[in-house]
Each structure stands twice: as structure tokens, then as C-alpha cells.
Amino acid sequence: MLRNKIINLTVRDVRFPTSLEQHGSDAMHTDPDYSVAYVVIETTNAELKGYGLTFTVGKGTEIVVCAVKALSSLVVGRTLEEIVSNFRGFYRLLSSDGQMRWIGPEKGVIQLATAAILNAVWDLWARAEGKPLWKLLVDMDPAQLIRCIDFRYITDALTEQEALDILIKAREGNQTREEQMLREGYPAYTTSCAWLGYTDQQLTQLCSDALAQGWTKFKVKVGADIQDDIRRCGLIRKMIGPNNILMVDANQRWDVAEAVAWVTSLAEFRPLWIEEPTCPDDILGHAFISKALAPIGIGVATGEQCHNRVMFKQFLQASALQFVQIDSCRVGSVNENLAIVLMAAKFNVPVCPHAGGVGLCELVQHLILFDYIAVSASLHNRMCEYVDHLHEHFRSPTNIRNACYMPPTDPGFSCEMLEESVQKHQFPDGEVWKNIRKQDK
Numbered sequence: 001m002l003r004n005k006i007i008n009l010t011v012r013d014v015r016f017p018t019s020l021e022q023h024g025s026d027a028m029h030t031d032p033d034y035s036v037a038y039v040v041i042e043t044t045n046a047e048l049k050g051y052g053l054t055f056t057v058g059k060g061t062e063i064v065v066c067a068v069k070a071l072s073s074l075v076v077g078r079t080l081e082e083i084v085s086n087f088r089g090f091y092r093l094l095s096s097d098g099q100m101r102w103i104g105p106e107k108g109v110i111q112l113a114t115a116a117i118l119n120a121v122w123d124l125w126a127r128a129e130g131k132p133l134w135k136l137l138v139d140m141d142p143a144q145l146i147r148c149i150d151f152r153y154i155t156d157a158l159t160e161q162e163a164l165d166i167l168i169k170a171r172e173g174n175q176t177r178e179e180q181m182l183r184e185g186y187p188a189y190t191t192s193c194a195w196l197g198y199t200d201q202q203l204t205q206l207c208s209d210a211l212a213q214g215w216t217k218f219k220v221k222v223g224a225d226i227q228d229d230i231r232r233c234g235l236i237r238k239m240i241g242p243n244n245i246l247m248v249d250a251n252q253r254w255d256v257a258e259a260v261a262w263v264t265s266l267a268e269f270r271p272l273w274i275e276e277p278t279c280p281d282d283i284l285g286h287a288f289i290s291k292a293l294a295p296i297g298i299g300v301a302t303g304e305q306c307h308n309r310v311m312f313k314q315f316l317q318a319s320a321l322q323f324v325q326i327d328s329c330r331v332g333s334v335n336e337n338l339a340i341v342l343m344a345a346k347f348n349v350p351v352c353p354h355a356g357g358v359g360l361c362e363l364v365q366h367l368i369l370f371d372y373i374a375v376s377a378s379l380h381n382r383m384c385e386y387v388d389h390l391h392e393h394f395r396s397p398t399n400i401r402n403a404c405y406m407p408p409t410d411p412g413f414s415c416e417m418l419e420e421s422v423q424k425h426q427f428p429d430g431e432v433w434k435n436i437r438k439q440d441k
């Protein structure tokens with residue numbers, strides 16, 4: 001199976017008009033249309049394809065599509081075996097192409113494009129092996145896993161030997177943890193009750209539905225107006241009671257001092273964390289906020305716009321975050337996320353993945369299952385985000401039971417979308433977008 005040659009790569013711009021109902025809205029992204037650059041890799045075996053995606057919020061997806069096309073010649077013509085037998089080399093080839101790295105490197109649009117392509121390659125590999133991606137990773141020999149990671153720029157924080165030691169140590173009890181996951185699933189929290197554009201009435205209804213479904217952990221969008229935040233957090237805290245968990249997310253809205261003051265005034269609602277309080281690149285700013293909020297028991301979470309392993313390294317070195325939010329589509333796919341979860345394990349910081357977007361829940365569940373079974377071996381202070389939107393467009397949608405992600409069983413990385421959905425939502429000529437334009441006239 002691995003000898004199959006990649007003969008074609010297609011990429012499409014697929015957008016869902018979520019802004020119409022304010023799903024996904026926050027203090028900076030007030031009208032997101034959840035979208036993907038959707039990649040399909042074809043091989044010499046007509047039965048074997050790889051599906052991948054990266055997440056965007058509408059406009060600009062066409063630029064990511066262009067970047068994927070620009071990188072595609074590095075993939076087409078290779079066999080899967082050639083790629084995975086030197087995955088570190090292939091990762092570096094994509095991320096460090098002598099000309100294209102100038103428009104990154106390893107950040108921005110080119111990094112999103114790299115993620116989409118590599119996600120498709122990992123999907124292809126898992127399908128070729130007949131396993132869901134998390135299982136492919138869990139069963140992999142630690143030395144082979146290490147060979148998928150590019151350690152350039154992070155050895156001052158994590159050496160190859162240290163990473164290997166972490167994986168070998170975590171082998172103890174891994175079978176029991178895998179069985180536990182298959183039985184109980186991985187704990188999740190919901191963001192779907194409290195997007196910023198929702199009315200109080202929506203908030204109340206959605207929160208009461210979520211409580212009835214067994215959710216115990218809730219994230220509330222904040223950051224635009226302090227009085228609104230106090231009212232909304234008060235409302236949610238009252239509904240969920242003193243023992244359930246509340247988090248708040250400002251999506252980079254504030255300056256550093258403003259963040260400290262604003263979050264202090266929300267302290268009475270006892271949020272576990274403040275997410276993205278300021279510019280995602282401001283590592284020392286996050287360190288300052290972390291230090292200031294520690295005495296009132298509020299941690300800092302970030303990562304959904306942290307563009308590579310080097311940034312995460314510095315966040316960890318500077319004690320600038322207390323929760324690492326990996327994202328399956330922001331950095332260089334599984335390869336780079338492996339480096340990030342291993343660094344988090346070394347620094348003993350919990351990983352709580354970001355999944356607020358289309359497809360992100362489907363993908364990141366594989367990574368967090370791997371983290372628990374094969375790296376961290378802990379559920380303390382850990383949970384994976386869940387948003388209740390657009391799962392119906394995926395061939396193998398997430399399966400949530402008792403507010404936990406049940407491990408996927410279909411082979412692959414759960415990236416494949418239904419062809420009918422892709423065609424309907426393709427931008428700008430899919431039926432959904434044509435109808436929207438007609439109504440706008």
C-alpha cells in the first residue's frame with residue numbers, strides 16, 4: 001500500500017455561511033464564515049486517497065488555496081513510502097523550500113497550506129495502514145515517531161533523546177489508557193453556548209440544553225464590552241452552579257495591562273483560564289499576564305494562532321501559558337504537533353486543544369487521544385474543546401457521549417468531507433453561495 005505513488009493533488013475553497021447566525025463569533029472575528037482549504041490527494045491506487053484541510057474564517061481562503069497549489073509540486077510524484085520513511089526530511093522540504101520559505105517561514109498562509117497538505121498525507125498514511133490516525137500514532141515505535149519531528153530550533157528546550165525518553169516512559173500503562181478511552185472517551189468542554197454574537201436568550205437556552213446533555217465545562221466569549229461580559233459570565237455561572245467549570249476567551253482583544261484589569265473584574269465568576277488575552281505573538285506580554293493573574297487562580301491559555309513549535313517553546317520557557325492549546329490546522333500538521341505535545345509534557349503543562357472551527361474537532365481528537373495514551377498519561381486539568389457546528393458535512397463525524405469524545409474507529413484522520421457538501425459550499429460558485437448572492441440583490 002505504501003508504494004502507491006501520489007499522482008494528483010486538488011484543493012478547493014469551501015465556505016459555510018456561519019456568520020448569518022453569528023456562530024463562531026468572538027471579540028475580534030465578529031462575522032466568521034467557517035471555511036476550509038480542502039485537499040484531496042490521489043494515488044495510483046484508485047481506492048486510496050488522502051483528505052486534508054486547514055481552517056479559515058472566510059475571506060482569504062482563496063489565498064491559502066493558491067499557497068497549497070504552489071506547494072503541491074513537492075508532493076505529487078512521490079510514493080507514500082518515500083515520504084513516511086523520511087517524514088522529517090519531507091516536513092523540512094515543505095516548510096523550508098529555498099524560495100517559498102521567504103513568504104513564511106513556518107508562519108501565516110504558507111504554514112496553513114503546509115498544514116492542509118500534511119494533514120492529507122497523514123490521513124493517507126493512516127488509511128493505507130487501515131487505522132484511525134490516533135491508533136497509528138499510539139502503535140508506532142517511539143523511534144519512528146521521533147523521526148517524524150523536525151527538532152531544528154527546539155533542542156535548547158527538548159532534545160531528541162528527551163523526547164524519546166518521554167515516549168518510552170509513557171509506554172507503561174498505555175494499554176489500560178487506550179481501553180479507558182475506548183470505554184469512556186476523552187473529556188470535552190463546549191464553546192457552543194456562548195459565542196459573542198448570541199443574545200442572552202440564546203445563551204440561556206443553549207446552556208440549559210447543554211447541562212441537560214451532561215456538559216460540565218463551558219467557555220464564554222468576552223472582550224468587547226465589560227458590562228456585557230459581567231452580565232453574560234454571571235448568567236452562565238448562575239446556571240452551571242459553583243462546581244462546573246467556566247473559561248473565558250478574549251481572542252486577542254486587549255493590551256497587556258488592560259487584560260489584567262479586565263480579567264480581574266471577571267474573577268468573581270472563577271474562570272479557570274483567560275484565553276488569548278492579547279496579541280498571540282506577545283510571549284512576554286502573556287508571561288506578565290500569567291504572573292499577574294496567578295494569585296487570583298486564573299491561568300492563561302493560548303495556541304490557536306501560535307504559528308509554530310518555536311513560539312510554543314518560548315511560551316513554555318517563559319512560563320507565559322498554563323494551558324497549551326494545540327490546533328490541528330495552524331502549525332505543520334501532526335509532525336509539528338508531536339513536537340509541541342512533547343515539549344508540553346517536558347514542561348509539565350496540560351494540553352487542552354483548540355477546536356473552534358469547521359473540522360477542527362474531527363482532527364484534533366486524534367492528537368489529544370495520542371497525547372493521553374502515549375505522552376502525558378494524565379487527564380488532570382485537561383479537556384478538549386468541542387463546538388457543535390457542521391459535523392454533518394464529514395464522512396466520519398465526531399461522536400460525543402456524556403460530554404466526551406469517543407475515539408474514532410474509521411481509518412484516517414477524519415478529514416474527509418461529503419462530496420455533496422463540498423460542491424454545495426464551494427466558494428464562490430456552489431449552490432449555497434449563489435443563493436446568498438441572489439438574496440442580497
Ligand SMILES: C[C@H](O)[C@@H](O)CC(=O)C(=O)O
Nearest residue numbers: 024025026029032355356
Ligand atoms: C473564530 C472562531 O470561532 C474563534 O472564535 C474560535 C475560538 O477562539 C475558540 O474556539 O477558542
Ligand SMILES: [Mg+2]
Nearest residue numbers: 249275276304
Ligand atoms: Mg479561542
